[in-house]
Amino acid sequence: MPPVILSRKVGELEVLTYLVYCLQSREGVIIDPAGEPEALVAWMEERGVELRYLLATHGHPDHVLGAARLRELTGAPLALHRADREFFTGEEGRRVAAEELGLPLELEADVVLEDGQRLAVGELEVEVIHTPGHTPGSVCYLVEGNLFTGDTLFVGAVGRTDLGGASLEVLLDSLARRILPLPGETVVWPGHDYGETPRSTLAREREENPYITDFILAE
Numbered sequence: 488m489p490p491v492i493l494s495r496k497v498g499e500l501e502v503l504t505y506l507v508y509c510l511q512s513r514e515g516v517i518i519d520p521a522g523e524p525e526a527l528v529a530w531m532e533e534r535g536v537e538l539r540y541l542l543a544t545h546g547h548p549d550h551v552l553g554a555a556r557l558r559e560l561t562g563a564p565l566a567l568h569r570a571d572r573e574f575f576t577g578e579e580g581r582r583v584a585a586e587e588l589g590l591p592l593e594l595e596a597d598v599v600l601e602d603g604q605r606l607a608v609g610e611l612e613v614e615v616i617h618t619p620g621h622t623p624g625s626v627c628y629l630v631e632g633n634l635f636t637g638d639t640l641f642v643g644a645v646g647r648t649d650l651g652g653a654s655l656e657v658l659l660d661s662l663a664r665r666i667l668p669l670p671g672e673t674v675v676w677p678g679h680d681y682g683e684t685p686r687s688t689l690a691r692e693r694e695e696n697p698y699i700t701d702f703i704l705a706e
């Protein structure tokens with residue numbers, strides 16, 4: 488049975504926070520707990536969802552602002568890729584958060600993720616795909632044909648690469664090697680609603696996303 492996927496815009500930067508759960512077991516995850524922790528708890532409770540993980544697509548503070556409080560409220564661990572835990576607990580990562588993004592960094596990851604790791608959530612499997620570029624430890628989460636891309640891939644665009652720790656070259660390489668080989672019908676659920684539609688498919692992005700058509704496929 489496919490996962491149930493709900494989204495809402497959270498915080499001043501309107502991060503798309505996702506609730507993804509297994510209908511049989513009612514076990515679920517929150518992808519990018521960006522704030523409004525009490526509202527997110529109510530969102531889960533209305534549906535009887537038991538939270539297994541708080542999954543961060545990357546360590547930028549706007550995507551994890553609600554994580555510490557949600558962890559207290561639900562007991563679910565925050566999971567983040569190893570490279571972003573290292574980067575954002577280091578000096579350069581703290582500077583990026585404070586000076587470039589102007590947000591406090593409260594990043595205490597309980598679960599450190601590696602590329603290829605699979606997390607069981609009820610009957611669902613969540614696969615971790617390491618896609619560095621926007622940050623060193625950016626990941627996409629693949630759940631039964633649904634790809635949660637954070638700030639790596641937007642509808643019609645890619646994430647910023649002007650911030651400390653970012654690289655457009657590395658991001659395009661991640662897309663080319665790790666994301667574009669996935670099936671065209673894979674649904675893309677981005678970290679912000681910056682495109683013509685709030686979600687897309689990989690087939691459509693291959694046709695219409697200028698970063699893919701001009702920088703990757705034209706090579």
Ligand SMILES: [Zn+2]
Pocket residue numbers: 545547621638646
């Ligand atoms: Zn970001």
Ligand SMILES: [Zn+2]
Pocket residue numbers: 502547549550638678679
């Ligand atoms: Zn973002």
